[in-house]
Amino acid sequence: MCPDGANVRSICPRCGGASDDGLCLSCILETTEFMICPDQIEIVICPVCGSILDRGRWRQSDSDLDELIRNALFKEISVHRELEDVELEILLHQRGATRFVADIRLSGMFRGTIVHADCQVRVRVSRRTCDRCSRIAGRYFEGIVQVRRRDRPPDESDLSEAREIAQSLAAAGYKKGDRLAFIQDIKDVRGGIDIIVGSTQLGRHIAKTIAQRFGGRIQESVKLVGCRDGKDVFRTTMLVRLPRLRKGDVIYSKGTVMEVVGFEGRRTAVISLDKGERFFISEEEADAAEIIGDSSRARKSVVVSVDESVVEVLDPESYRTVLAIRPAGMNLESGAEVKVLHTDRGLFLLY
Ligand SMILES: [Zn+2]
Ligand SMILES: [Zn+2]
Structure with missing residues (x-):
């Protein structure tokens, strides 16, 4: 009877040592490439705006050169997919105005064992005006x-x-x-x-x-x-x-004074300054309307007295009391603050 009788173990075909299946772990570690690096990478940067050429396409970038090189290296280096807890350390050495050498150290966990690998990549930085900058310049x-x-x-x-x-x-x-x-x-x-x-x-x-x-x-x-x-x-x-009218224009059309409050397609949205009604006027009416004031010139004022049809306010320019048409639906107790506007057709309160 064999000494190991019941559990027969296979043998590593590379070193002849014991192995569960195929190569033993130390032979696997010796023969596996944990990191593959290119010999050289090139980085193309626009000297005007700092954009970089990425797989044939220009891309905006705010990174500094150091960061750009590191990012490019991360993209170009491939790491064994079974590695866990991968750490890549990159040491950059400048070798000239446009040349660098990157020393890269990898560490990670492979089937429970910590492994390391090194490589060196030459980095070339070229400067070329990007599509955007050359078009702006042209x-x-x-x-x-x-x-x-x-x-x-x-x-x-x-x-x-x-x-x-x-x-x-x-x-x-x-x-x-x-x-x-x-x-x-x-x-x-x-x-x-x-x-x-x-x-x-x-x-x-x-x-x-x-x-x-x-x-x-x-x-x-x-x-x-x-x-x-x-x-x-x-x-x-x-x-x-x-449009001929702008938001804030105070206009007179078909017997009504109104303020332009906006636009919708070809229609002009207005609010009438006597009844406070909101409606639209047509393009033809807007083109024909008389522009009598600009609501951005309105001043603050105070109501002095009010009756059913008129309101008496303090004229902010002359400090005298003046009359205006009483606008419907507005809170107009005496002492209330209102916005008033002088127009070519008299004084109006704005909603
Ligand atoms: Zn072996
Ligand atoms: Zn550019």
Whole structure:
């Protein structure tokens, strides 16, 4: 009878030692590659904006060079998939303006045994202007957003708000990965502004947001302007035609004085300043209405006395008491604070 009788053990084919099955653990440890490293990696960075080229595509990056190299190494190094508690230590040594050497140490747990591995990777850093920066420098653009208003030039405050909308949408678009979300230029032109945009997508977004903010219509047209790298180049013009009226205008139409409170499609939302009724007026009526005041110029005042049809308030300009039509449904005890506006058609209280 054999000494080990009942439990027959197999033998490691590599070293001849005892083994449960196939190679013994120490032979496995000696023959397994726990980490595979490339000899060299290349990192391409845009010297203007710091974007990096990642698998053929430019990507925005806020990381410093050290971090970029480490991240690139982590991506390129492959680690045995059975390893647990993996730790990678990277020591970077600069060897020239654009050259580094990375010493990499791996430690981890393999079938209950702690294992180590080392490798060395050469790192090359090249600088190349990215797609976005070269297009900005080359005055490239895909679209123009023209902001105009019917009949009268847009107010400077509206235009500066439109500029801010454009800038913040460009920044947000770039953050989301639209490389061409940039504003090439914003030009003051007769009757409004022209916003020159890097991408049509950004232009459409700007036009839509401005039209939502101020009302109005967008008219888009496309023009073939030439050829670039064998492809037709189109340029899109998005004309945002702001409505003649703006939010806050106090207008007189068909016997009623009203304040413009917003826009919905081609209709203008208003509130009448005598009855406090909210309704819409048509585009034709808005075009014909008489503009008699601007609600942003309203001043605070105090009710002196009130009867069924008129209200007496202290005129904030002359400090004399003046009469205004009593607006329906407003709390008007004497002493109540109200907003009053001088218009070409007399004094009105605003809701
Ligand atoms: Zn063995
Ligand atoms: Zn760049």
